[in-house]
Amino acid sequence: MLIKRKRGWEIKESEITPERYFLDRRSAIFGLAGAAAVAATGGIGRTALAQAKNAPQTSGLVAPELYPAKRNEAYQAGRDLTEEKVATSYNNFYEFGTNKYIADSAQKLTIKPWRIQIDGMVEKPIEIEAEELIRKMPVEERIYRFRCVEAWAMTVPWSGFQLSELVKFAKPAGDPKYLRMQTFVRSDEARGQRQDWYPWPYTEGLSMAEAMNELAFMVTGAYGKPLPKQMGAPIRLATPWKYGFKSVKSIVRFSFTNERPRTFWEGLAPDEYGFWANVNPAVAHPRWSQATEEIIGTGKRIPSVIYNGYGEQVAALYKDIEGGSGRKLFM
Ligand SMILES: Nc1nc2c(c(=O)[nH]1)N[C@H]1C(S)=C(S)[C@@H](COP(=O)(O)O)O[C@H]1N2
Ligand SMILES: [Mo]
Numbered sequence: 001m002l003i004k005r006k007r008g009w010e011i012k013e014s015e016i017t018p019e020r021y022f023l024d025r026r027s028a029i030f031g032l033a034g035a036a037a038v039a040a041t042g043g044i045g046r047t048a049l050a051q052a053k054n055a056p057q058t059s060g061l062v063a064p065e066l067y068p069a070k071r072n073e074a075y076q077a078g079r080d081l082t083e084e085k086v087a088t089s090y091n092n093f094y095e096f097g098t099n100k101y102i103a104d105s106a107q108k109l110t111i112k113p114w115r116i117q118i119d120g121m122v123e124k125p126i127e128i129e130a131e132e133l134i135r136k137m138p139v140e141e142r143i144y145r146f147r148c149v150e151a152w153a154m155t156v157p158w159s160g161f162q163l164s165e166l167v168k169f170a171k172p173a174g175d176p177k178y179l180r181m182q183t184f185v186r187s188d189e190a191r192g193q194r195q196d197w198y199p200w201p202y203t204e205g206l207s208m209a210e211a212m213n214e215l216a217f218m219v220t221g222a223y224g225k226p227l228p229k230q231m232g233a234p235i236r237l238a239t240p241w242k243y244g245f246k247s248v249k250s251i252v253r254f255s256f257t258n259e260r261p262r263t264f265w266e267g268l269a270p271d272e273y274g275f276w277a278n279v280n281p282a283v284a285h286p287r288w289s290q291a292t293e294e295i296i297g298t299g300k301r302i303p304s305v306i307y308n309g310y311g312e313q314v315a316a317l318y319k320d321i322e323g324g325s326g327r328k329l330f331m
Contacts, residue, residue: 061226062111062234063134068141068224069159075142078309079295082154084223086297091230092148093249094198095183095190106230108189109250114234118169120255121176126169130234134220136169137161141224142217147279147308149243153293158238159221164212166254172208176256180205181237184252199268204237204248205261205275207317215240215313219247241310243277278318279308280330 089103096102096109114130138161146154167179183202187193193200210216217238220227227233232249239246245265265273272286281291281304294301307314318329 060112061228062114062131062220064226066134066139067159067221067226069139069221071141071143071157075144077143077145077155079145079155081143081157082295083297087154087156087222088228088230090296092244093192093230093232095192095200095202095250096230097192103228103230105191106228109184109186109229109233110189111229111234111250115252116235117253118255119253120180120257121172121174122256123171123173133166133169134161134235137165137218137220139220141221144215144217144238144240145308146238146240146244146247147293147304149245149273149277149285149290151288151290151293151304152296153302154296157223158217158219159224159227160217160219160235160238162214163206163216163218163237164214166218167208167211170254170256172256176208177258178205178207178256178260179211180253180255180257180261181248181251182253182255183248183250199264201252202248202264203261203267204246204263206239206246208256209317210239210314213314213317215310241278241307241314243273243279245273246277274330276318276329278306278314278330279304280306282306283330 090100091102091106092100093102093106096105112131116128116130116133118126118128139159140161141157141159143155143157146156163179181204183200184190185193185201192198206216217240219232219236219238220234222228222231227236229250232247232251235251236249237247237251260275263273263275266275279290284290290304292301293304321329
């Protein structure tokens with residue numbers, strides 16, 4: 001374990017990771033001794049680097065012929081890319097464990113075949129193989145900043161397609177207000193799902209206006225290759241103006257609905273992780289500040305920016321809802 005001097009602005013990762021909190025709480029409730037054995041670490045980047053192995057093979061992944069996809073130069077991050085070996089070895093994917101080093105266990109996930117259901121308020125429910133769906137879509141590369149609620153950030157060259165293209169394909173009917181997205185449930189492959197106190201499946205959602213925003217992106221690749229399993233293969237969401245937990249991985253179901261989806265993290269801690277979850281340095285998480293973020297892989301900490309710097313594209317979405325700039329939009 002790395003030991004380093006603590007400076008004023010630093011928070012220990014053990015103090016801010018939600019998993020630590022929940023494991024401690026559940027251990028207290030269920031007497032699960034040792035369940036909270038999450039390493040207390042200092043610099044996130046250096047820890048990730050220390051744990052980094054070579055990126056896993058891309059063989060067996062979905063629609064490999066689509067990568068590298070042509071970069072859409074309209075989406076630049078203004079920051080250096082996070083090194084691939086860091087981004088692919090420091091991951092959050094509770095289905096495979098509550099620490100950040102789940103890349104190996106995630107290789108157990110079978111992603112071929114991968115059936116996707118599209119249902120709810122649509123002209124006609126659709127069931128389609130992920131590879132077939134992805135091949136129908138205009139796949140391109142975009143560089144996005146990514147800001148986790150735990151106050152760390154990455155910059156990733158994602159490949160995929162605009163979520164609005166999937167909405168068009170789905171043909172919503174009757175003017176639904178929300179799009180709900182859900183991850184698989186397979187406790188045989190994903191050991192984390194044997195912990196039955198979590199509200200599986202991992203569920204997230206967007207308002208339809210958010211889903212139609214140009215930034216909402218279905219990710220199917222990263223670093224010029226098909227998406228590795230630990231990053232949410234074969235298809236996951238990226239909403240770069242929101243905290244990272246909104247970016248649901250390994251999606252099997254899209255449902256159009258008038259009911260606001262109850263999300264995984266809302267189910268666990270509604271006072272800490274809200275539905276909107278827009279990045280805002282001025283609204284602290286109940287247990288830590290959101291004023292700054294650590295760029296993983298560098299050990300550097302920089303000021304955070306409202307909507308993660310994407311206000312030009314998304315600020316208008318929130319003018320008229322839930323009190324505009326109220327705390328609720330930023331939890
Ligand atoms: N299904 C599922 N999706 C998920 C998560 C998860 O645990 N399960 N974690 C979320 C969180 S908190 C973050 S920060 C990002 C992490 O994405 P990355 O591992 O590609 O960096 O995935 C999000 N999507
Ligand atoms: Mo996160």
